[in-house]
Amino acid sequence: MNRRFAVLTLLGVVSCLTGLSLPCFAEDESPKKKLDRTKVLPDMTEGVIAEGSIIFNYVDAKRRRRLSLDVYRPENADGPSPAIVMYFGGGWQNGRPGLFAPLAQALAQRGYVCVVPEYRLSGEAPFPAAVHDAKAAVRWTRKFAKRFNIDPDRIACLGGSAGGHLSGFVAATSSLGTFEGEGEHRDVSSEVQAAIVMCGPMDLLDPAIVQKVEAAAKGPVGHAIIDFLQGHTPSSNEAIYREAAPITHVGAHAPPMLFIDGEFDRPGIRSAGFRAILDQHGIANEFLMLPDGPHPFWAQRQWFQPTVEAVDLFLKKQMKETTESGNTAPN
Numbered sequence: 001m002n003r004r005f006a007v008l009t010l011l012g013v014v015s016c017l018t019g020l021s022l023p024c025f026a027e028d029e030s031p032k033k034k035l036d037r038t039k040v041l042p043d044m045t046e047g048v049i050a051e052g053s054i055i056f057n058y059v060d061a062k063r064r065r066r067l068s069l070d071v072y073r074p075e076n077a078d079g080p081s082p083a084i085v086m087y088f089g090g091g092w093q094n095g096r097p098g099l100f101a102p103l104a105q106a107l108a109q110r111g112y113v114c115v116v117p118e119y120r121l122s123g124e125a126p127f128p129a130a131v132h133d134a135k136a137a138v139r140w141t142r143k144f145a146k147r148f149n150i151d152p153d154r155i156a157c158l159g160g161s162a163g164g165h166l167s168g169f170v171a172a173t174s175s176l177g178t179f180e181g182e183g184e185h186r187d188v189s190s191e192v193q194a195a196i197v198m199c200g201p202m203d204l205l206d207p208a209i210v211q212k213v214e215a216a217a218k219g220p221v222g223h224a225i226i227d228f229l230q231g232h233t234p235s236s237n238e239a240i241y242r243e244a245a246p247i248t249h250v251g252a253h254a255p256p257m258l259f260i261d262g263e264f265d266r267p268g269i270r271s272a273g274f275r276a277i278l279d280q281h282g283i284a285n286e287f288l289m290l291p292d293g294p295h296p297f298w299a300q301r302q303w304f305q306p307t308v309e310a311v312d313l314f315l316k317k318q319m320k321e322t323t324e325s326g327n328t329a330p331n
Contacts, residue, residue: 035292036302042101047075048108056117056140057133057183059125067133069117069140070097072108073148080145082154082319083113084311085137085170085192089161089200089296091224092122092130100160103298106308112315113150115141119166122227127244130228132181134166135190143185154319156194156255158311160296162224164200168246168257168274171195172202175253194318196258196311199265199295202274204245208266210234247274256284256318260310262293262303286314 050072057067074081086104088095097116104114117140119133138155145152159167173179175191201209204225216223217233226233229240242248257278261267267289278285288310290303297303 033292036300038301039299040102040301040304042098042105044102044105044109046109048105049073049075050105057136059120059129059133059181059183067118067120067136068097069115069137070101070104071113071115071148072101072104073113074108074111077111077149079321080149080151080154081111081113082156082315082321083115083141083145083148083150084196084315085134085141085155085157086114086116087119087134087157087159087163087166088116089159089163090121092127092162092165092228093224094121095162099299102304103308106304107311110308110312112312113141113148122224126230127228127240128179128181130166131169131179132183134170135180136183136185138170138190138192139180139183139185139188142190143188151321153193154321155192156196156315156319157192158196158198159200160198160298161200162228164197165202165246166200167195168197168200168202168271169244169249171197171255171257172246172248172250172274174255176249178249192255194256194258194315196260196314197271198260198298198307199262200270202245202250202271203247204229204241205234205238206270206273208269210241247277250274250277252281252283254278254281254283256314258286258288258310258314260288260290260297260307262290262295262297265293265295265297284318 052070053068055066056069059065086100088097088099097118100116104116107114117137120129141155142152157167157170171192213223213225213233217226229244232240234241259271268287275285290297290306293303298307
């Protein structure tokens with residue numbers, strides 16, 4: 001045995017047995033962080049008016065398939081409020097508007113009208129159906145702005161995971177008039193003035209995604225992206241992966257955007273190329289990494305309040321209220 005190692009080992013044992021102030025090798029010198037992973041409940045009802053299951057779109061010629069949304073708005077507002085259209089996650093194949101109820105309530109308490117729509121999942125209708133529905137929800141929000149005390153010139157979108165992809169797509173194609181579908185209120189714009197993307201993929205041809213999807217395609221389960229993109233893999237139809245990627249469409253027309261990732265969820269990688277394009281066009285964009293954050297992070301108490309704070313701060317900065325003269329009103 002190496003003499004130095006033997007001496008150190010003996011000293012460590014003596015220290016542990018006698019209480020001498022020498023380091024014990026069995027001790028962990030860096031205490032583990034205790035993270036609060038408690039699920040946040042939708043119990044933030046004070047000062048919030050909630051209205052559920054409002055029909056906003058019909059997606060078939062016979063108008064039998066209806067899509068609905070939930071609205072959370074401030075009980076007392078001095079004037080028209082900014083709105084956030086929020087897209088839940090679930091791999092484009094699962095999920096429901098209620099998943100975003102806590103976040104919508106918390107943001108409504110800060111003065112936002114939060115609109116949380118359902119959208120067609122890939123088991124019912126693959127891409128681009130979900131995008132069409134996401135844009136229809138923005139059009140509905142602007143169409144009924146007066147009814148819900150919304151400022152139609154201050155509408156943002158937000159989404160997490162697959163919903164983050166939808167939020168990024170709506171922003172990347174904002175004001176272009178594309179991917180609108182055949183839904184309701186086509187005479188109304190689906191433009192958004194800001195967007196928040198939480199761990200949503202912006203480039204579906206990212207090498208890491210391609211490798212994962214191609215490998216999953218060889219197994220019995222497959223991959224959620226394959227189902228979303230009409231059963232195709234990147235090798236069978238690269239064009240649809242390019243078309244469905246927000247990075248393909250982003251340009252000078254895009255609004256200011258905030259990207260939020262958890263530390264343990266490939267932080268920054270999903271949006272790096274997208275943000276570079278925003279930078280090229282001088283479009284305001286920010287990236288926030290939440291320490292120790294998983295996928296998803298916004299539903300757990302440890303990261304819930306930091307998410308609310310980040311969204312509120314960003315939107316207050318990027319969607320300032322304007323006066324009738326067109327000047328920016330003081331916050």
